[in-house]
Amino acid sequence: xxxxxxxxxxxxxxxxxxxxxxxxxxxxxxxxxxxxxxxxxxxxxxxxxxxxxxxxxxxxxxxxxxxxxxxxxxxxxxxxxxxxxxxxxxxxxxxxxxxxxxxxxxxxxxxxxxxxxxxxxxxxxxxxxxxxxxxxxxxxxxxxxxxxxxxxxxxxxxxxxxxxxxxxxxxxxxxxxxxxxxxxxxxxxxxxxxxxxxxxxxxxxxxxxxxxxxxxxxxxxxxxxxxxxxxxxxxxxxxxxxxxxxxxxxxxxxxxxxxxxxxxxxxxxxxxxxxxxxxxxxxxxxxxxxxxxxxxxxxxxxxxxxxxxxxxxxxxxxxxxxxxxxxxxxxxxxxxxxxxxx
Amino acid sequence: xxxxxxxxxxxxxxxxxxxxxxxxxxxxxxxxxxxxxxxxxxxxxxxxxxxxxxxxxxxxxxxxxxxxxxxxxxxxxxxxxxxxxxxxxxxxxxxxxxxxxxxxxxxxxxxxxxxxxxxxxxxxxxxxxxxxxxxxxxxxxxxxxxxxxxxxxxxxxxxxxxxxxxxxxxxxxxxxxxxxxxxxxxxxxxxxxxxxxxxxxxxxxxxxxxxxxxxxxxxxxxxxxxxxxxxxxxxxxxxxxxxxxxxxxxxxxxxxxxxxxxxxxxxxxxxxxxxxxxxxxxxxxxxxxxxxxxxxxxxxxxxxxxxxxxxxxxxxxxxxxxxxxxxxxxxxxxxxxxxxxx
DNA sequence: TTGTACGCGTTATCAC
DNA sequence: GTGATAACGCGTACAA
Numbered sequence: 248x249x250x251x252x253x254x255x256x257x258x259x260x261x262x263x264x265x266x267x268x269x270x271x272x273x274x275x276x277x278x279x280x281x282x283x284x285x286x287x288x289x290x291x292x293x294x295x296x297x298x299x300x301x302x303x304x305x306x307x308x309x310x311x312x313x314x315x316x317x318x319x320x321x322x323x324x325x326x327x328x329x330x331x332x333x334x335x336x337x338x339x340x341x342x343x344x345x346x347x348x349x350x351x352x353x354x355x356x357x358x359x360x361x362x363x364x365x366x367x368x369x370x371x372x373x374x375x376x377x378x379x380x381x382x383x384x385x386x387x388x389x390x391x392x393x394x395x396x397x398x399x400x401x402x403x404x405x406x407x408x409x410x411x412x413x414x415x416x417x418x419x420x421x422x423x424x425x426x427x428x429x430x431x432x433x434x435x436x437x438x439x440x441x442x443x444x445x446x447x448x449x450x451x452x453x454x455x456x457x458x459x460x461x462x463x464x465x466x467x468x469x470x471x472x473x474x475x476x477x478x479x480x481x482x483x484x485x486x487x488x489x490x491x492x493x494x495x496x497x498x499x500x501x502x503x504x505x506x507x508x509x510x511x512x513x514x515x516x517x518x519x520x521x522x523x524x525x526x527x528x529x530x531x532x533x534x535x536x537x538x539x540x541x542x543x544x545x546x547x548x549x550x551x552x553x554x555x556x557x558x559x560x561x562x563x564x565x566x567x568x569x570x571x572x573x574x575x576x577x578x579x580x581x582x583x584x585x586x587x588x589x
Numbered sequence: 590x591x592x593x594x595x596x597x598x599x600x601x602x603x604x605x606x607x608x609x610x611x612x613x614x615x616x617x618x619x620x621x622x623x624x625x626x627x628x629x630x631x632x633x634x635x636x637x638x639x640x641x642x643x644x645x646x647x648x649x650x651x652x653x654x655x656x657x658x659x660x661x662x663x664x665x666x667x668x669x670x671x672x673x674x675x676x677x678x679x680x681x682x683x684x685x686x687x688x689x690x691x692x693x694x695x696x697x698x699x700x701x702x703x704x705x706x707x708x709x710x711x712x713x714x715x716x717x718x719x720x721x722x723x724x725x726x727x728x729x730x731x732x733x734x735x736x737x738x739x740x741x742x743x744x745x746x747x748x749x750x751x752x753x754x755x756x757x758x759x760x761x762x763x764x765x766x767x768x769x770x771x772x773x774x775x776x777x778x779x780x781x782x783x784x785x786x787x788x789x790x791x792x793x794x795x796x797x798x799x800x801x802x803x804x805x806x807x808x809x810x811x812x813x814x815x816x817x818x819x820x821x822x823x824x825x826x827x828x829x830x831x832x833x834x835x836x837x838x839x840x841x842x843x844x845x846x847x848x849x850x851x852x853x854x855x856x857x858x859x860x861x862x863x864x865x866x867x868x869x870x871x872x873x874x875x876x877x878x879x880x881x882x883x884x885x886x887x888x889x890x891x892x893x894x895x896x897x898x899x900x901x902x903x904x905x906x907x908x909x910x911x912x913x914x915x916x917x918x919x920x921x922x923x924x925x926x927x928x929x930x931x
Numbered sequence: 932t933t934g935t936a937c938g939c940g941t942t943a944t945c946a947c
Numbered sequence: 948g949t950g951a952t953a954a955c956g957c958g959t960a961c962a963a
Contacts (some may be wrong), residue, residue, distance in 0.1 A: 258957095260918075269934060282933090299707070299708040300957075302708055329664070336693075344709065347677065347688075446861035531876070598939095600940080624949090649956065651955090
């Protein structure tokens, strides 16, 4: 029996093919630098022994790991999962694999994960949003690890970004809502602490109201976790208050779904008694009844472009441009004119 | 300026602390084997230099990478994403990171990913389902890589499993459906090729029908991709046929959501004109209208248990037991008695 | 075109 | 308790 202990090494292949390890290495990494005859012999040995290179050794010698890291808040949110899948597909094509960490929206955990990824020698890192300690960016720069921030966009961020303007997107949606005639607005936002995307969306709403001359205290603002029940709870509180809003904007589609469910539990009709809007346009938005007016975000494209932006940096490009993705409002049944109010 | 070229190494720390690299290494990996005084000195040097170990080097020397690989069909499906998140959380606690690959339901791609993971020296691998070439299992065994299969369960599979009995779960649901009085059954299953979970579910339905003495040709069976539109299309075809079923079972909740949407587009009431059931009990199931009768699967627990099962193997446990998770039927409004038929 | 030999940063096995 | 030092598997100047 052959020993089934350890995988064959470069040296085993070299011996089998009657060449040096250097030649084998070249065959694998830069085939044209070796003459056809020997190359064939080497290749034969390679797949006869079932040789596969040891990545750790390769990483150490070549100082590249063919691995990309990503730190996202959570994969439980379909939008992160979806973009991450697109990101990963694109990387796989280029021979990279994805090392994932999740922060659970905790800045400290994120920082840890980033250091861990760097220690593991990843060739690049995908982050969500810009907001984090400057030290982290220093750290990344010092270690020469290419980085890209997604779900956000700025031409002059600390690292290139691939995303959209959260402020503008939400401002547009709010303007549209106002044009329907709504005056009392509720907004169940995502938690804004350490979350520039959520912050941008809140600012967008406020800006739209200001532009329309609606007093700031007409806005009922709450921050919620990104889940169904949080949406439901805040919806109930808002609607139970003395002067309930005629429309409730939500920080994302999941919160909106929670609001919608609560509405039906309270016997409120949407959009008859109250309009509801979301953000992201996940599949969910089309499935619930009534269908959700929301902001479409090209998640797949974001993942793909983020991957390409990162690969460009890895390949040595100097000034990689940030990518600004367009969002658009998708009007569906959940938004309508407010009914006359007392 | 300090040189910002490369990260500090063990040797730098050793020099700074006035000890040998061996001592530094011990301080980090097995602190009690070094006296307090020196340990303090070393630790001070460590975080003064901002030292973080190089994983590639560590992997090579220690023959463990503190990395776990996973190959799943796709993260776009919330159920995989969800369990993967739980899996990852559990691993992170033990100091491991997750290297993910996705197969897009393609056996060849999966095989590639597995080899890639092994070449990268992962300490363990998570796979979905049992069905794949025996060679793959040989390969994994030969390389001594602990493996666990999830979303499926068997006491004597090629590797330990953490999951549930797909056959039994679907059989139970079908029995429940039959007990409502349904006779003409439609089943929009997932693609069964290379997918033992989908196959198990189909067999479960067939077994239940057989046990109830319902002729096999009363079952209208279709295979669909796991997405909304596929569910919609097959639903329409089934309902447009001469003798439409009174209930349509679906291979998962997403397909069911598609069916439901199509029903409303066709002006069919659920469950008035036709009942619909799903599988997985994702959040979706409670949000759509009517709420979906489905099979609850403990995805989070599955991810967690899979992680622990894998870690046990890595820690050298000999006969790690497979974990059988319980599913249960969740009755909601989408299932009711069939209305009298002509 | 091909081979030699060193270095990459750790861990682990020895002595001391 | 601590310090040399030999692996670990590969890439790559440099030499031939």
